[in-house]
Amino acid sequence: MTIDHVHVDLAGRSYDIKIGQGLIDNVGTHVAPLLKRKFAAIVTDENVAKAHLKTLEKALKAAGIESKALILPPGEKTKGYQHLAETCDALLGFGVERKDVVIALGGGVIGDLTGFAAAVLRRGVAFIQIPTSLLAQVDSSVGGKTGINSKHGKNLVGAFHQPIMVLADLDVLSTLPKRQRAAGYAEVAKYGLLGNAPFFDWLDNNVEAIMAGDIKATSQAVKISCEMKAKIVAEDETETGARALLNLGHTFGHALEAATGYSDTLLHGEAVSIGMVQAFGFSEMLGHGQQGLNRKVAAHLQRAGLPTHISDIKAKLPDPAALVKLMYQDKKAENGRLTFILAEQIGKSFIAKGVDEAKVLAFLKQDMAKQGLAKP
Numbered sequence: 001m002t003i004d005h006v007h008v009d010l011a012g013r014s015y016d017i018k019i020g021q022g023l024i025d026n027v028g029t030h031v032a033p034l035l036k037r038k039f040a041a042i043v044t045d046e047n048v049a050k051a052h053l054k055t056l057e058k059a060l061k062a063a064g065i066e067s068k069a070l071i072l073p074p075g076e077k078t079k080g081y082q083h084l085a086e087t088c089d090a091l092l093g094f095g096v097e098r099k100d101v102v103i104a105l106g107g108g109v110i111g112d113l114t115g116f117a118a119a120v121l122r123r124g125v126a127f128i129q130i131p132t133s134l135l136a137q138v139d140s141s142v143g144g145k146t147g148i149n150s151k152h153g154k155n156l157v158g159a160f161h162q163p164i165m166v167l168a169d170l171d172v173l174s175t176l177p178k179r180q181r182a183a184g185y186a187e188v189a190k191y192g193l194l195g196n197a198p199f200f201d202w203l204d205n206n207v208e209a210i211m212a213g214d215i216k217a218t219s220q221a222v223k224i225s226c227e228m229k230a231k232i233v234a235e236d237e238t239e240t241g242a243r244a245l246l247n248l249g250h251t252f253g254h255a256l257e258a259a260t261g262y263s264d265t266l267l268h269g270e271a272v273s274i275g276m277v278q279a280f281g282f283s284e285m286l287g288h289g290q291q292g293l294n295r296k297v298a299a300h301l302q303r304a305g306l307p308t309h310i311s312d313i314k315a316k317l318p319d320p321a322a323l324v325k326l327m328y329q330d331k332k333a334e335n336g337r338l339t340f341i342l343a344e345q346i347g348k349s350f351i352a353k354g355v356d357e358a359k360v361l362a363f364l365k366q367d368m369a370k371q372g373l374a375k376p
């Protein structure tokens with residue numbers, strides 16, 4: 001199978017995303033030209049280590065590259081101060097020098113944490129992303145947003161630090177649990193919904209194949225998602241404008257994640273799935289979107305096995321007013337006002353700043369009442 005290349009064009013910080021099979025087996029070919037000495041430090045988590053670390057270490061060794069690995073516990077809780085400190089100290093303990101390269105082998109948690117550790121270690125060392133979840137391959141490994149969570153909210157402490165290469169090896173997805181694959185699929189569908197109607201149509205014909213692990217369909221989905229993200233990031237690296245569109249579904253979604261304690265009760269991609277359906281519903285209520293698009297979006301996401309409504313969450317949720325409060329920790333809030341990504345149609349989204357809180361509350365009350373979760 002050929003390797004697809006997607007270029008992220010950021011002047012001195014440009015890099016390639018390579019997408020294909022067997023990339024880890026042949027990692028030396030890709031990584032060696034970027035190393036100043038034949039050494040690489042790896043950060044991963046226990047699940048990924050069990051399935052893929054040996055293969056990576058063996059392939060590095062075959063290319064004459066020595067490596068040392070830190071294995072962290074899996075899950076969102078790892079993305080915090082404690083494991084940031086552990087990662088920095090482990091990397092220093094491994095003897096990582098200013099010109100060395102750190103490899104993040106894992107999902108978005110490992111990528112975000114390792115990228116941030118690399119950004120601050122010795123005031124900045126280079127890092128390579130080897131994303132192992134579908135979500136990480138189509139979203140979190142690209143674009144240089146790194147960071148950890150604080151008790152005040154998600155991703156609130158971090159830095160922009162671009163990787164020097166991304167290796168999206170499609171083979172690793174075979175060990176990814178189905179629920180995680182679906183969570184990643186929500187971010188794939190997001191690209192179609194926010195700005196690429198033909199891609200959404202294509203997904204509508206291929207969602208089952210992607211979920212079943214069909215390599216050709218998955219490879220195409222990862223490639224188009226990365227192309228869209230690369231284009232948006234190249235235009236607006238630090239999110240002063242259009243990059244915010246990538247947050248379709250996230251203002252609603254983040255509030256739901258916060259309400260469920262950033263736990264396995266609701267994965268990030270699942271929250272985004274529900275949030276996107278809400279964003280389309282809210283757009284319709286404000287008179288922007290065409291009627292019934294939220295139902296079309298929900299029907300599509302359900303085919304990937306995703307939750308699409310608040311009532312799908314198996315936990316007691318706060319009332320609509322408390323959910324609105326949680327939205328104010330969203331990074332897009334400005335001068336105490338909420339920002340939403342709304343949609344006029346599938347493939348046509350826009351940024352709505354200063355959205356009236358009363359309207360958000362009215363929408364949530366109506367949405368939750370329809371599902372028997374709040375008084376109308």
Ligand SMILES: NC(=O)c1ccc[n+]([C@@H]2O[C@H](COP(=O)([O-])OP(=O)(O)OC[C@H]3O[C@@H](n4cnc5c(N)ncnc54)[C@H](O)[C@@H]3O)[C@@H](O)[C@H]2O)c1
Pocket residue numbers: 045046047048051074075076079106107108109110112132133134135136139140141142143144145146154155172173174175176177180183268269
């Ligand atoms: N930086 C960004 O731009 C950006 C964008 C979107 C999301 N994120 C962040 O990404 C994180 C979510 O990422 P995620 O969904 O990858 O979560 P994750 O890193 O927790 O991975 C999900 C689970 O799958 C396991 N896993 C990963 N790859 C596997 C494989 N190949 N085989 C078996 N198990 C595997 C992990 O151990 C974990 O248990 C969140 O913290 C979110 O905030 C960041």
